[in-house]
Amino acid sequence: MTELSPEFGGLTALVTGGASGIGLAAARLLAARGARVAVLDRVKANPHNKANQETSNLYPVIADVTDDATVRAAIGEVTRALGRLDILVNNAGIGAAGTVEDNDDEHGPGRGRRHARSAHATETSLDGSTSRRDRMT
Numbered sequence: 001m002t003e004l005s006p007e008f009g010g011l012t013a014l015v016t017g018g019a020s021g022i023g024l025a026a027a028r029l030l031a032a033r034g035a036r037v038a039v040l041d042r043v044k045a046n047p048h049n050k051a052n053q054e055t056s057n058l059y060p061v062i063a064d065v066t067d068d069a070t071v072r073a074a075i076g077e078v079t080r081a082l083g084r085l086d087i088l089v090n091n092a093g094i095g096a097a098g099t100v101e102d103n104d105d106e107h108g109p110g111r112g113r114r115h116a117r118s119a120h121a122t123e124t125s126l127d128g129s130t131s132r133r134d135r136m137t
Contacts, residue, residue, distance in 0.1 A: 006034030011080045014038045016065055017092035018058070026089050031057050035087065038078040040065075065092045108127070 006025045016022035018023045018039025039057040059081060063074035079085055 008087070009034035011020065011086040012036045012038070012078070012084055013087035014040055014061075014078055015083055015089040015091055016040045018089075019043055019060070023089070023091040026091060027058050030089075034035065036082045038082060040071075040074050040078075041092070 008030055013027070013035045015023050015027040015030070015037060018027045018037075019041035023039065026097070027037045027117050030116045036059070037057070039087070040061045040063050042062065042063055042064045044060045059075055059078070063070035065071060071127045075085065
C-alpha cells in the first residue's frame with residue numbers, strides 16, 4: 001500500500017458512530033492522512049477486537065447523538081482536548097435486521113429519531129462559531 005499524504009495535517013476531525021464499521025474506517029483514514037481524530041459513539045471501541053487494534057491514535061468520546069446534553073458535552077470535550085473542530089463526519093446510525101417492512105421508521109424504536117438527530121452534532125459543533133460557519137458556506 002502506498003503511503004498516504006498528510007493532507008489533513010493540523011486539522012481536527014470528529015466522526016460520529018466511529019467505534020466500528022464505516023465510521024471507524026473513516027476515522028482511521030482521516031488519522032492516516034494527518035488529522036487528529038475523535039470518535040463519538042455510544043460505546044467505546046473494544047481494543048481487544050482485532051478490527052479495532054489500530055485505534056491508539058484516535059480520541060474516543062462516549063455520547064448518544066439522540067441526547068442533546070451528551071452531544072454538547074462531547075463537543076466540548078473534543079475541543080478542550082484537541083484544540084478545535086475542523087471536520088465533522090455524521091456517520092451515526094443503527095443497523096437493522098430483517099426486511100424493510102420489519103424496520104420502518106414509524107415503528108422501529110428510535111430509528112427515525114436517531115437518524116434525524118445524527119445531524120444534531122453539526123448544529124452543536126457550529127453553535128457560536130459564526131466565523132467557522134461563514135467559511136463553510
